Amino acid sequence: MEEPASTNVTEFSFENTTFPDGYEDLLMKTNLTVKIYIELYTILSLICVACNIIIAFVIIKYRRLRLDKSNIILLNWTIVNNLFMITSPISQRLSTDWETYFAAYTFFCSLEQTQYCILLANLLLVDLLLINWYLKVYHTVIYGKFVNYLNYILVAIYVLVIISTGVHVSSCFEYRLITSEVFLLISYLKFIVFMIAMNIVHLVKRRRLAPSTVTSNMPLYLVNTYFLSICPLLLAIFSHFLLRDQLFSLIILIGGLILAVMNPIYFFIILYNFDKDYRTFFGHVFSSKCCKYKDDELQEEPVVFNGSVQLG
Template identity: 40%
Template sequence: MGHSSNGYVNSSRNISEETKSWKDEYHKRFLEAYILVSLVCIIANILIIFVILKYKRLRQEKWNIIILNWAIINCPLMMTAPITFGLAVYASHLVPQSAFCFVYHMEFTLFLIDIVLIVILTVYWYMKLYHTEKHKKFDQHIKCVLIFVYIFLISLTALNIDACFNSRIFTLTGLILVITYLAFVLFMPIINIVHAVKKRRLVDYSNRKNVPFMLSNILFLSHLPGFLVLFATPFLSPFTNQILSSIAFFIAILNPVYFFIVLYHGDRNYNIFLKHVFSCRCREYNDELVEQPVSYNNGVENKC
């Protein structure tokens, strides 16, 4: 009986040690992949930011300014998130809990602002396509809208400080994030359906620039694998769930790369200026290389 009991204890200990060893190896590989993916995302963000800031012609199209701010907000998120994960796994005892709390909340806040900017981008594109007069007013006040977004960011940061350093479990930031994210998940299918119905009435629709809408849909679609894994969790083994969750996570955070690819292939002006940068002639500014801005009047394309 004693031998049987000892054998059971040893077997349980071996299983526990194997599980711990597997988790340690998984965390190590995940962190390495996280750092690599984050670096790629940061490079993509920098390319988006530099080219749009460098050339004024790109900033004449206001949706480029929204994308510029999206990339600026996304950069610190990509920089801090792998570091936070690494510290949480390997050195949590070295960092005060309140500091961890604040960094985590700030990452959630930056993610929230990214979602808000994508919603603004989608609304901007939709108004430009279907409500020309309202779009003109919105276009004139886009900087005010972005200033309000940054005031919102500062306000949420203050709430994060209060929550983390005063040991408040419930935070307003978390509630706002959940509501905004769910609203975005509902908003994108609705706007796609409305657009599918309305675009049939447009004249010469194929010549319109749909880059903003493509970016919005790409961000939306990149988060769908995570939802699928979440719903499938009860039917998956812990190992399979862990692997699929990791894959879905990396698909979701690669948006800067997707955005860069879409801008490169979908926006002729961005494509030309990016090539101008890599030709080592970025100090030269040749407006003639770039197509003139296009305005639309009742669905008909006109050169300005």
């Protein structure tokens, strides 16, 4: 009986695999960089959560701030942003363990898709904040109608984000193609173009603006801060695919991500230093005096002339 021809099969083994020189050293440095990043990111996330809570608290507590519709939009932004800041460190910390990641793929995928949709809500609320300020400064008649529909616009944003979340999360269970990352990236690119155009329009129109206007430009400062914070991240994402030095590109990517997520800290610093009302109310919070004041505290006192009262 003729014996079958022997087949020369070489079994694959990591032990027999030779890696390029310096690969193990690069892997150790990369792992150390990721570990440092995770811890730093977690600490910054907790600080961002605290800043959002303080900003939201003073808006809810003091009616003077709630009278300005831009603060209502900012309040919604802090709430939505906190959802991201609370969940993001959890997903990033767990995703570093690849074995756990693939074992619970649908959970991590669902969490990531939800976070992408939350970022979209953040972006839409920032857009709304700028539009609200622009109409208030340059188109007062339209602004009067706009504020009447502001609550409906906010509800529409939440409904859109919830539907988007449901669509993308369902892709994790059906193993369909997920395009939320690409869609979010395109949304950020559109936002950059939108911000450049709006700033140019503002520079042109403000020369014609009556000098007596008392409308605060604080929303513009906040939105421009948000705009400037995400630009390094987008540049880091593109450079990550162009640079050959993996460790260096990873450090740039991490740096851009950290700068982008610190917006609550930026907002708190800007409001504290450049807005008199916020600085006063923050002072009440830090000095534990906020419980001593009523909801309408610090409303402007009426001006009295010879016993008659003139309301401001």
